[in-house]
Amino acid sequence: MVTSNIPTPAGSEVDGQPDFELVESETPESGLKTPTEEQAAATTASTESETSTGASLEQTSAEEDTDSESMIQCVYRHDCVYGEGCPQRWSKFSVQQEEQDKLEAEIASVPIVHRQTYMSEEKEWVTHSFTINNPHMRELLASALQGYFPDPDALDLQNWTFEPSYEPIVHRWHKFQTLQKEIQETSEDQEKIRAVDVLIGFVEPLIKPCIENLARISESGKVAYDDLWQVFPPGELAVTKIFGVETIVRVSRNHKSERRELFEAQVEYIEWDGSTCGGKKTWIPIAKYEGVQKVRAFDLVPLSFTENPQEVRERMKARGERFQKLRGYHYLAYDGFSVGMNIPVMRPVTGRVIIDAHAYYRDRDVVPAKMSAAETCPESGEESDQAEEGADSSDIVAIPSPQQSGDRQEDLSPLSEESCLMASPWLIGFELKTKRWARFCIDNLSDIQWNDKAFDNLVSRGGEKHLAWEFVEAKARSKHDVDDFVHDKGRGITILMFGPPGVGKTYTAEAVAERARVPLYVISAGVLSTKPAELESGLDRALELCRMWNAMLLLDEADVFLGARSDEGLTRNELVSIFLTKLEYYHGILFLTTNRFSSIDHAFQSRVDLFLPYYDLDAASRRQVWQNFFAHFGQHKFRGVTEREMDRLCDLNLNGREIKNLCKTALLLSEKGDAKGHDEQGRAMAEKLYMLAEKRVAALRLLGQGSDDRMVGRH
Secondary structure, three states: OEOOOOOOOOOOOOOOOOOOOEEEOOOOHHHOOOHHHHHHHHHHHHHHHHHHHHHHHHHOOHHHHHHHHHHOOOOEEEOOOOOOOOOOEEEOOOOHHHHHHHHHHHHOOOOEEEEEEEEOOOOEEEEEEEEEOOHHHHHHHHHHOOOOOOOOOHHHHOOOEEOOOOHHHHHOHHHHHHHHHHHHHHOOOHHHHHHHHHHHHHHHHHHHHHHHHHHHHHHHOEEEHHHHHHHOOOOOEEEEEEOOEEEEEEEEEEEEEOOOOEEEEEEEEEEEOOOOEEEEEEEEEEEOOOOEEEHHHOOOEEHHHOOOHHHHHHHHHHHHHHHHHOOOOEEEEEEEEEEEOOOOOEEEEEEEEEEOHHHHHHHHOOOOOOOEEOOEOOOOOOOOOOOOOOOOOOOOOOOOOHHHHOOOOOOOOOEOHHHHHOEOOEEEEEEOOOOEEEEEEHHHEEOOOOOOHHHHHOOOOOOHHHHHHHHHHHHHHOOOOOOOOOOOOOOOEEEEEEOOOOOOHHHHHHHHHHHHOOOEEEEEHHHOOOOHHHHHHHHHHHHHHHHHHOOEEEEEOOHHHHEOOOOOOHHHHHHHHHHHHHHHOOOOEEEEEEOOHHHEOHHHHOOOOEEEEOOOOOHHHHHHHHHHHHHHHOHHHHOOOOHHHHHHHHHOOOOHHHHHHHHHHHHHHHHHHOOOOHHHHHHHHHHHHHHHHHHHHHHHHHOOOOOOOOOOOOO
16 A cells, blocks of 8 residues: 655553554664663753753853853643553654654665555564655566556655555565566666665565465465455456356456455456446445455456466457457347346347447437456457458449448557457447347357358249348449439439238248348337337437438338328328438338228339339249248158159149248157158158148138139239
């Protein structure tokens, strides 16, 4: 602990302790006086002064009275105010502070001021504190303790004074020894060498018990509560868990609270806030305990005390290098638990996520918490690599990533090795299925396995999928946006897909986005509010996120926003007007689906760039859909389906969604027959599949949804 070098005020005693302190400066120890000896000396000095004064007065004339004052030394008795056990003390100063000031002036040039207090019970002098005044010694202290204190001016502010238990010096003792050796080997300044040797020689006996105790702790792996400060020094790398995931942190400072009966270590790790990397701090408590505890049993364990420090370092470094690559925007797959942003609830997540802290703070309209600067490697001059996404194919459109769009101010400077070690295992991201922001563990993120067969498996009778792809590809490759006469209007592409359910409208948007290697932001009109203000806010959010990510937007079942306006439905008219306005100023690619094309508002029809009509599947299309799902779920599982049975299945008027559900249901029912032979099992599968399909068609007829009712148009 660093303290002031003002000595304890004279004229006081607590618990029998003498009311003064010894200032030791390079004087022989034989010159030190006990309290009794100094009191006797003060009394003798007083008696001699009185005798001398009396003799002078007898020989001095009246006219010399004024000069006699210079020959008189007044002394003042300072009585103890703390009780009877404290002796009286005489001083030349009537004000004790004057005595202190004179003492300070006298010792200011002494290289080391060693303050000691007398312990009456032990009957010995013990160190109260020491102050370093020598410039060479101060230089050594500054070098050894660099970065130790939060305030770089701490040593100056605290007058270069140290008290037991000398925590800064104990924590950096190895650094002191290293610097001493370097100075001895390289410096030609003998005065500097001697000053450093004197300082080390003076300090070493004072901290020797602590150094020996730390060696015992390291050997046994056990520590007493009062010695926790020795194993958690500022700057020490330690291992803890952040939301259950092992992380290396750096101790900033520690504190022992007697009132709360716990030891706390403030630790720091590296976070990414969407614009820069910085240190985030938190406190980790250790409750007071009796005896000793294993260091590894704590929630915070010094890296040097772990079973295999090198293995931990290598593992954390590898994850830290991935952390810096995942700064910015990344579209990835995830399989693991996420942690909520406001309430840290853990939820299982399997699917695609967008890692983007910049978008989170913009979407939430909040300012990131202030962080300390992280160490970077400016000499590298190379930005961290971005994760590679997608295959290198001429058929894959190169839609610009958000990093290329110039809409971000992100410092992607490479981190130092220690910053990589301390990188957080969690990154902020967006779950596309639930539309929820959360923290995602780096260890559970992986590159997306793109399904290039999705586009090929899309069955369309009129080539709708190829038209949709050509529009998307043309916009991505175009170097210039085509504006309306009004600036910023009409720069997006709107594709309206209409037709009966289950014929591939939604799947078209999914397949096109998959082929384009971009996120598809799907939002159903049913989850948007029918209140105009809330609808506008919800649309603004979806459109802005799609803009930031260059994502495609699919507004499913958008009938409520597309219907023709009338004089009666004023609220509905307002909803349609809001939607039309947002549509005009959207710059991206928008897919819309509806089952009711005939009721679409005429103003909206003029804003659609591409109409894609979908029809009920014919027999040939249904055959292709059946074959696609057989291949998807495993062709061998449907080996019992003969050509004759395939013809029977294709004659049933089913849409693509119904065919998929029938395949899944048949597979579930066939699991009970796994013990049967292959031929028998395949035969049973075929029978169950046809039975389920036939019953479904019959049920739909009873519900008034027969084949004729389900046709939108026929060729």
